[in-house]
Amino acid sequence: MGKLVIVGTIAFDAIETPFGKTDKILGGAATFIGLAASHFSVDAAAVSIVGGDFPQDYLDLLSNRNIDLTGVEIVKEGKTFFWSGRYHNDMNSRDTLVTELNTLAEFNPVVPANYRDASVVMLGNLHPQTQMSVLDQMTRKPDLVILDTMNFWMDSALEDLHNVIKRVDVITINDEEARQLTGEYSLVVAARKIYAMGPKYVVIKKGEHGALLFHDDNVFYAPALPLEEVFDPTGAGDTFAGGFAGYLAKTNDTSFENMKNAIIYGSTLASFCVEKFGTERMLNLSNDEVHKRLLQFKQLTQFEIELT
Amino acid sequence: MGKLVIVGTIAFDAIETPFGKTDKILGGAATFIGLAASHFSVDAAAVSIVGGDFPQDYLDLLSNRNIDLTGVEIVKEGKTFFWSGRYHNDMNSRDTLVTELNTLAEFNPVVPANYRDASVVMLGNLHPQTQMSVLDQMTRKPDLVILDTMNFWMDSALEDLHNVIKRVDVITINDEEARQLTGEYSLVVAARKIYAMGPKYVVIKKGEHGALLFHDDNVFYAPALPLEEVFDPTGAGDTFAGGFAGYLAKTNDTSFENMKNAIIYGSTLASFCVEKFGTERMLNLSNDEVHKRLLQFKQLTQFEIELT
Numbered sequence A, B: 001m002g003k004l005v006i007v008g009t010i011a012f013d014a015i016e017t018p019f020g021k022t023d024k025i026l027g028g029a030a031t032f033i034g035l036a037a038s039h040f041s042v043d044a045a046a047v048s049i050v051g052g053d054f055p056q057d058y059l060d061l062l063s064n065r066n067i068d069l070t071g072v073e074i075v076k077e078g079k080t081f082f083w084s085g086r087y088h089n090d091m092n093s094r095d096t097l098v099t100e101l102n103t104l105a106e107f108n109p110v111v112p113a114n115y116r117d118a119s120v121v122m123l124g125n126l127h128p129q130t131q132m133s134v135l136d137q138m139t140r141k142p143d144l145v146i147l148d149t150m151n152f153w154m155d156s157a158l159e160d161l162h163n164v165i166k167r168v169d170v171i172t173i174n175d176e177e178a179r180q181l182t183g184e185y186s187l188v189v190a191a192r193k194i195y196a197m198g199p200k201y202v203v204i205k206k207g208e209h210g211a212l213l214f215h216d217d218n219v220f221y222a223p224a225l226p227l228e229e230v231f232d233p234t235g236a237g238d239t240f241a242g243g244f245a246g247y248l249a250k251t252n253d254t255s256f257e258n259m260k261n262a263i264i265y266g267s268t269l270a271s272f273c274v275e276k277f278g279t280e281r282m283l284n285l286s287n288d289e290v291h292k293r294l295l296q297f298k299q300l301t302q303f304e305i306e307l308t
Helices: A029-040 A056-063 A102-106 A128-137 A151-156 A158-165 A175-182 A187-197 A236-251 A256-273 A287-301 B029-040 B056-063 B102-106 B128-137 B151-156 B158-165 B175-182 B187-197 B236-251 B256-273 B287-301
Strands: A003-007 A011-017 A025-027 A043-051 A067-075 A082-087 A094-100 A120-123 A144-148 A170-174 A201-205 A211-215 A218-222 B003-007 B011-017 B025-027 B043-051 B072-075 B082-087 B094-100 B120-123 B144-148 B170-174 B201-205 B211-215 B218-222
Touching (some): A003 A128, A011 A094, A029 A043, A029 A056, A029 A067, A029 A236, A029 A256, A043 A102, A056 A067, A067 A102, A120 A236, A128 A158, A144 A236, A151 A158, A151 A175, A170 A236, A175 A187, A175 A201, A187 A201, A187 A211, A211 A256, A218 B287, A236 A256, A256 A287, A287 B218, B003 B029, B003 B128, B003 B236, B011 B094, B025 B029, B029 B236, B029 B256, B043 B102, B072 B102, B120 B128, B128 B158, B144 B236, B151 B175, B158 B187, B170 B175, B170 B236, B175 B187, B187 B201, B187 B211, B201 B236, B211 B256, B218 B256, B236 B256
Parallel strands (some): A011 A082, A043 A067, A120 A144, A170 A201, B003 B043, B003 B120, B120 B144, B170 B201
Antiparallel strands (some): A011 A025, A082 A094, A201 A211, A211 A218, B011 B025, B082 B094, B211 B218
16 A cells, blocks of 8 residues: 655635535645545645644544644644635635635645655645645655646746646646646647646546546546535545545556546545535545445446447 | 437528638538438438428438438428527637528428337427427327427427427436526436426536436436537537437337437537538448447446445
8 A cells, every 4th residue: 555645735714605604614625635535544644734723623633534644734823724715606616705825825845754755646736836845855756646736826836837747647627727728728639738748647627527537548537426416615626636646545556447446536525525514524424425426426427338 | 120200400501610611501400310310220200391492412411311301391482491600719609690590480390191100209409389299290109209409498488398398208408408497506406307397308418518317316427528629519419319319219228228328329429520510520420430439438438446
């Protein structure tokens, strides 16, 4: 079994949806990635930063799931990164109401010594320079580096972003971001342009329309499970990435066929994430429920056709 | 093998896309449905109307593919239905530039006598009263009636639309139309409301995001094949419906499992349709090419997962 390094925010979120609103609750990319990856009983470590205002209870939720928190810096006199957003009625778009970087502004990630030989590194959405500094600390080339990013860095730090993209194996972005990064509308052409930037695998997240995996001339398309109700999309993309990374760290197999399975696990876990506010559903999710939903994914997508 | 009745427009289209524009070319729902269905060597008849300006060559293209045209009325002194549209850069939205109903305004469909016992009826997008009059002519209840419609009729003839929806087995609409018809954002909930209107199967077309099939508590999601270039989306929805109807007419099996295959055939044929202007690609499509692309669909969507 491989070791997994997870880099990303651990945060407070305050969320408004058509179904209600929350006070400050547990959030952040590393949180959702870690909770998803914990379903694969891998050796995972989170690298992040929080303030003295961050409840020990929240940290315990992660460490109780065997996520090593040695790499989580606690700045006693600082405040934890805070994000607040309001989703529109269609749940596909949102307005950011508040972004308080707080301690995140001085985040200098330190990978714990015993994780610098990790086989899988999952770089959650952060400033590309921060993501880069993690790669610089690894004492051996990881088998797989996965990068999540967003349009914000394409607008504000494109050169840095290109520098880190060069060094990763897999990039996960949404369809609009793939188009922005490449200037190509066709996702097939966009993926090909991204290969030339460095990553040999391109994962395109399309929300309620599923996710695509591109590699060479291969494409895999995992639909999202159609849900009766999307309660809160916050963290779904990170949960997807965490399931993807966790499954690959566990299976230690980066073939295209196995990456398909990683996509399916990611999609499955993400389909739970949106059922409740924030991390609530992920904190109460049994392996049995995950297995049942994997079977639903099979029924959703698998067919037996005879050529006529 | 079952008989298939296809009701819909046979038309002139003039199309503008970012790739170029056409003069008046062959178009219409019954045309695309018929060309797709002709891949299943079923006994198919088109019920439609054209003017004296419609070239015999175009009619021959259909009859050469064994589509019975007895039910296509030719109004010598009339003009053929004409539609012109311009696609936006994203190819997902378009402006209608011209709609000349011409002979379509007086269309009274007449199903040929030897097709009134057809097993499958495909009602292409038309006024719901026109669709209804076809059902009234059938001498036995068809095994399967498939209805295509659009938001225009929801806005202008909702009561008539509900009357025909009551009498069909399958409805094919796009996601926005499903939401408009039911007032529900969730497609799962929308499908359930549509069951209560009559159809036991709901097919939701999502263009580049694929198609969903709902029946009772079952869902099947067929992604669209990601394409390097979408040249002209005109007729893709009708081609999808024609493949779906043709496969079901040929196999005479309306189980959910077999409908999955029908969806895959429809998606496969539609993926060709968009590669060239109008009917051009569908008029030059070998069964061998269709088989190869079916295999691509398998690779695109099929996975082998072991539960861990």
